[in-house]
Amino acid sequence: MTVRVIIEAAGRAGLSAEQVRQVADGHPAVLAHLERADARGLIVGAAPALGHDPDERAQFRASVFDPVANRGVELRGTLDRPEQARVLPSAYRPNPRPQELRAAAAILRADGRFPAGDQVLIYQQMPPLADRENPDGTTTRRPTLGVYDPAGALRHRIVAVDVAAGEVDWSPAGVSVTMHPGDCESHLPEGVESLRDRGGPDQVRLRVVDGDTELWNLIVVRPRASVPHDPGDGSGVELRQVRHRGRLVLRQAHVPILNVQYEEDGVTFRDWQNQETRFSATGADPVGWGWRVCTRPPRTILERPGGDVGDFQGVAFHYADGELRIVSELAAGWYRYVSEWRLADDGTIRPRFGFAGVRNPRTCMRHRHHVYWRFDFDVEGAANDVVEQFDDTGSTIPQPLPIVREVARRRRHPARFWQVTDGSSGRGYQIHPGEHDNTADPYGVSDLWFLRHHPAELYDGNPGTDNRAMLNRFVDGEAIGATNVVVWYAGHFRHDQNAPDDHQGHIVGPDLIPVS
CATH class of the missing domain: 2.70.98.20 (Copper amine oxidase, catalytic domain)
Incomplete structure (x- = not known):
């Protein structure tokens, strides 16, 4: 008899990313800590319910991050009363989201130092961030990108992009520049503009x-x-x-x-x-x-x-x-x-x-x-x-x-x-x-x-x-x-x-x- 593989979309207890954004927008302590007027532009993610068998009263934790101020908070509450969540300062820095990477790539391509040629490729690098510490103690969030130029003297470059200011740092501090002189892998990476989430159930x-x-x-x-x-x-x-x-x-x-x-x-x-x-x-x-x-x-x-x-x-x-x-x-x-x-x-x-x-x-x-x-x-x-x-x-x-x-x-x-x-x-x-x-x-x-x-x-x-x-x-x-x-x-x-x-x-x- 033939074995059947059956899949069905399944619901998930917790808050969606949009619900987390709404909680943040209506929570005075969140906006006060991040010094923002509203929640637009904040990076938020979904907050699954915690525990073995969560119900509508289960606990949740959610991260809310401001990429401009480079600061974040954590919300801790229960699903039945999310508006009463506690707000705690957080040192967590989320990795760049796809939209942020595409914005950084557009700034990079517009930079006068960007190499010419149809074969030049922008891809995601390691580490994902090269934040800059400022004299006043604040830090500036800067996603990193890789530039692959097969015809260039340097085939690979690591750059950091300040998306808020529209600036590119071609020699970011704190990013290792130790590189092997050649390429070992035959596979070309996919450009950051190419991979897009097409939806579907979680x-x-x-x-x-x-x-x-x-x-x-x-x-x-x-x-x-x-x-x-x-x-x-x-x-x-x-x-x-x-x-x-x-x-x-x-x-x-x-x-x-x-x-x-x-x-x-x-x-x-x-x-x-x-x-x-x-x-x-x-x-x-x-x-x-x-x-x-x-x-x-x-x-x-x-x-x-x-x-x-x-x-x-x-x-x-x-x-x-x-x-x-x-x-x-x-x-x-x-x-x-x-x-x-x-x-x-x-x-x-x-x-x-x-x-x-x-x-x-x-x-x-x-x-x-x-x-x-x-x-x-x-x-x-x-x-x-x-x-x-x-x-x-x-x-x-x-x-x-x-x-x-x-x-x-x-x-x-x-x-x-x-x-x-x-x-x-x-x-x-x-x-x-x-x-x-x-x-x-x-x-x-x-x-x-x-x-x-x-x-x-x-x-x-x-x-x-x-x-x-x-x-x-x-x-x-x-x-x-x-x-x-x-x-x-x-x-x-x-x-x-x-x-x-x-x-x-x-x-x-x-x-x-x-x-x-």
């Missing part, structure tokens, strides 16, 4: 049905709407309320943290995962743009040449040989990432993350990617989780070692795998490291974290200047036996373009194997 209800049997039922969130955001930089394709054969197994699964560190000069980046880019996907769009059920396997930058090409942006689904693939391609500056989940009929879940890039000299330099999944296991409900480590002791039947307090762990001998199960039923999942997941260097910090669930620990806050994952700040000795447990799992990949290995496909990720 999330869908996905069902995989075999005859009369429902194998999978879950919510899938597009990268553009994934949490955490504002503060936070998205998390790729996000899964929620994941049920296998009617049983809840995961409340939430996503990648809230993605870091890069260069070996030669120590430059680091915290990459964003809410910018969807194009890839190839053939099939139907039953709920509108951004969601495609494919008739053949989708092809991302890892499977096809040509860089940012294809006819689709969003999330693609493809079922074959007993497994459903959920795929999206992301852009962060010159990086391209593949966010993927593989759901097998038997309940096995294979999270996967792929690494690639488009033409830029920085990609020629040796660097390490660190990707951090967050798994909120809720097998048989939120409470009563049991965490165990299984070591290689030489026995054919490894013995479990209970983990009863919050801890960070490395993937190294004798540890073989870890397990999270329900204390009553014994059902749950084993976490088996992927073949290419490696183990953390000092910058990568660790490989796994076992933490007690707290709604505010969705994002590490990134308080450091080196963008390092700050998950150890959550390890404070709390008991995790018979509680609600969250597992963070890190994969580490070293990209050396000059010495490629057999794994130059750049895919990492563990296998989550069901225990029944």
